[in-house]
Amino acid sequence: MITWILVSDASQARLYSTTGRHQPLHLEREIANPQGRAREQDLVSDQTGRIRKGGIHGVHSAMDPRTTAHQAVADQFARELVKLLQQERNSFASLVIAAPPHFLGELRALLGKEVEGCLKATVAKDLIHFEGSELRERLNASLELAEQV
Numbered sequence: 001m002i003t004w005i006l007v008s009d010a011s012q013a014r015l016y017s018t019t020g021r022h023q024p025l026h027l028e029r030e031i032a033n034p035q036g037r038a039r040e041q042d043l044v045s046d047q048t049g050r051i052r053k054g055g056i057h058g059v060h061s062a063m064d065p066r067t068t069a070h071q072a073v074a075d076q077f078a079r080e081l082v083k084l085l086q087q088e089r090n091s092f093a094s095l096v097i098a099a100p101p102h103f104l105g106e107l108r109a110l111l112g113k114e115v116e117g118c119l120k121a122t123v124a125k126d127l128i129h130f131e132g133s134e135l136r137e138r139l140n141a142s143l144e145l146a147e148q149v
Contacts, residue, residue: 003120004028004092005139006081008099008107009128010074013081016135017092025136031084033077078106085115098123098139 005016005025011033016025085095095115097107101124111119127138 001093002091003094003096004085004088005096005098006085006107007127007130007135008081008097008103009126010077010100010103012128013077014128015084021140025132029084031081033073033080074103075106078103078110082107082110082112082115086112089114089118092118094118094120096121096123096139098125098127100124100126 001019003018003020005018007014007016013029013031013033014027015029015031017028018025095118097104097119099107099122104122104124108116108119108122123139125138127135130138
């Protein structure tokens with residue numbers, strides 16, 4: 001049984017595969033989102049948008065965006081990752097996702113029923129900076145849970 005492990009944050013993701021809790025992790029893909037690390041001021045224009053106020057000639061009002069530019073970039077990256085999981089659905093039997101709490105919530109909200117059915121565990125921690133045996137050590141409990149199902 002192949003388990004895929006998605007370790008991600010808003011700026012990068014790594015997709016690993018393993019055949020068991022005591023088996024090595026194999027890096028399948030690395031996906032970068034450089035805009036996820038950009039400063040807010042580098043992602044937006046200098047001025048806020050303007051709209052006309054109902055019928056009064058020459059009166060305009062500044063509009064604040066409902067989401068920040070960072071949030072929009074994170075949403076787009078989450079959609080990209082979920083699309084990848086949906087396209088590759090037949091390549092894995094179970095799925096474990098490790099991401100910071102807010103980004104994990106975005107990913108879970110976007111998962112379709114088919115992929116969500118394979119989701120065996122989530123880890124609400126930022127583990128993107130760990131690799132190899134240290135990553136495996138931090139994920140062992142979740143991988144054990146994925147094997148039990």
